[in-house]
Amino acid sequence: MRHFPKAVLAISLLAGAVLIAQNSVPELSFTSNPDPLQFPSTISLGEAAGVATDSHGNVFVYTRTGHPTISIGTSRPFLHGGSRLLEFDRLGKFVHEIGQDSYGFLVAQQVRIDPQDNVWIVDQLSSMVIKFDTNARVQLLLGRKAESERVPAAPLTQAAGGGRGGGLPGAGAQSDLFNRPTDVAWDAAGNIYVADGLGNARIAKFDKNGKFIRSWGSRGTANGQFNEVHGIAIDAQGNVYAADTGNKRIQVFDGDGVYKSQITGIGSPAAVCISPGAHQFLYSSNSNPQDDIDSGGEIYRLELNGNPLGKFGKAGKLPKEFGTVNAIDCRGNTELYVGEIGNWRVQKISLSAK
Amino acid sequence: MRKLYPVLSFALVAFLTTPAAFAQKAKAQNVPEISYTSVPNFLKLPAGLYLGESMGVATNSKGHIFVYTRSANTRLFEFDPTGNYLREWGIGSYGFEFAHSVRVDPEDNVWVVDEGSNMVIKFNPAGRVVMVLGHRPEVEAGMLATTGNGPTPPAAKYTFNRPTDVAWDPQGNIFVSDGYGNNRVVKYDKNGRFLAQAGSEKTGSGRDQFSLPHAIAVDAKGNVYVADRSNHRMQVLNNDLTPKTVYDNIGDSWTVCVSPGPHQYLFTSNSNPNGNAPGTWENTGEIYKMELDGSIIGRFGHASKQLGGFQVAHMLDCRNPNEILVAEIESWRVQKLLLKPLLASPAAK
Secondary structure: OOHHHHHHHHHHHHHHHHHHHOOOOEEOEEEOOOOOOOOOOOOOOOOOEEEEEEEOOOOOOOOOEEEEEOOOOOOOOOOOOOOEEEEOOOOOOOEEEOOOOOOOOEEEEEEEOOOOOEEEEEEEEOEEEEEOOOOOOOOEEEEEHHHHHOOOOOOOOOOOOOOOOEEEEEEOOOOOOOEEEEEEEEEEOOOEEEEOOOOOOEEEEOOOOEEEEEOOOOOOOOOOOOOEEEEEOOOOOEEEEEEEEHHHHEEEOOOOOOOOEEEEOOEEEEEEOOOOOOOOEEEEOOOOOOOOOOOOOOOOEEOOOHHHHEEEEEOOOOOOEEEOOOEEEEOOOOOEEEEOOOOEEEEEEEEEOO | OOOOHHHHHHHHHHHHHHHHHHHHHEEOOOOOEEEEEEOOOOEOOOOOOOOOEEEEEEOOOOEEEEEEEEHHHHEEEEOOOOOEEEHHHHHOOOOOEEEEEHHHEEOEEEEEEEOOOOOOEEOOOOOEEEEEEEEOOHHHHHHHOOOOOOEEEOEEOEEEEOOOEEEEOOOOOOEEEEEOEEEEEEEEEEOOOOOEEEEEOOOOOOOOOOOOEEEEEEOOOOOOOEEHHHHEEEEOOOOOEEEEEEEEEEOOOEEEEEEEOOOEEEEOOOOOOOEEEEEEEOOOOEEEEOOOOOOOOEOOOOOOOOOEEEEEEEEEEEEEEEEEEEEOOOOOOOEEEEEEOOOOOOOOO
């Protein structure tokens, strides 16, 4: 008991130091269009898990919507539906839906557009990464949806059944199957990197033809270990930035998975994005959990070396506030699309920063 | 074994007699009957479209009628004032899982409360989602059956556990009754930020406790009326959710509605339950019209499956206190009742 006040003091000082570090990041002024996309009356936007733009400014949204269902009266419980992929033009007009009734669309997690304008989705529950070409045809598949699910689900500490990535979650299984992946990115050579992310704790690397090369990482706090990887992004030099949410840092690796550095002091990074062009910028969200809108929620703008340039927004439900940001598209550098899970919303953000 | 028989028979007698006895005890006597008619075939659905269990009904300022119903999937329909079908709202919404309530606020925003997705969803008058409260459990968490099994987790500020209803005070603060899993009332500001709660995840019969808070309404002064269903009473709270008073002579308060205008009336239904022993219909099913202070003006209706009777009335719309809309669970319909003026008689207590 005698040591207790000292410990409290130490913790308070530590918290104070972190607070000062975060407060020293300047606030960026910005505007928001909280309703940039016109949905047809027959399609409802739900949790906006993924949002991304292609080179023409078309906007793709991968949303959790509809009625995810588990079959009954069958040999095992089978899962169906619950997410849709939608395309809008640069003015927000609805173009069409992609992948209707896809076998792999269960729980939307992310959508990303590669340099050739192919559309890639990551599904958290089917544990699949699906590549659509510019004609909306399935062009490449990574991972495999589990044939069926256990209901009630197995405790998360147990290995999931067939098709879920083998090995204990977080063991960093060397396999081309995933367990609740979260994001996908590419280097200049077209190699594919998947953040395998919630069930496992690793980055998996494939060549451009989808052949598994290697993976790195396991659950933990050391360098090269992860506690929930929510997002990844790759810069022009091929460095891999992994949002290591639970460890409150972004870890930076080279393309072979060799640890280089980490970025801290930006809350719990969840959604990350690196802008294109000669001078690249890194965006990272300190996303609030869905059951708390009274702290966090801001998005940071950083140099690639981790130097924070500014931050904007906070948790909340109004325009210019954020509800559990899960996606940032920064193709437009200071013109951003932000996908929110908590507010069922895509906001179009204009930053005054240069 | 022989010693057990008297105990068993006593328990059996108690089981058979208690519901009826309780209903008698908990109800005011000599309440004037308000006569009424029910409009036949009021809601006109196009061919191929059906209502399921009619959980929620509400009107907007133009008299348009919104029905939140449990069909194959939960759906939200809009009708014109004469009951003609207009359109569907929120087609395939991620929050439409198991309907419980629909309410329209003074700005004609339409709010639904879904006890399956644990969400309260606000649509603006154009039908766009502009705010959500609560959140759907993540699918994997959902497959772990987070609600319904084991002890109820502590009630959290922004997470509902089978919420039941929503209401607003004149300042736009939001009140949510929550519900089957939790047993509390939560107050948020108009931007959805938590302000206060009364009750908790636990049931209780004390003055600031609830047992299945099943519906909620707020009057022009900001007083909060909570249908405290399994406590066989209505609780009235002050705007800060402190206890104000209790009305316990109206049977089981299933739902509550406060009419607008300078003279506000309070309506509540002693609905017959899901599952009726012989004799239950004789003692349940009536709707009470009251003054806000709890004085009973009159009663109308009864348990029945025929037009004009109610089979588990679940929600009332009383925007016009002389034209009441009634949504029923076990009769898959919405009735429009035209109340006739009551001949002058003293209000019963």
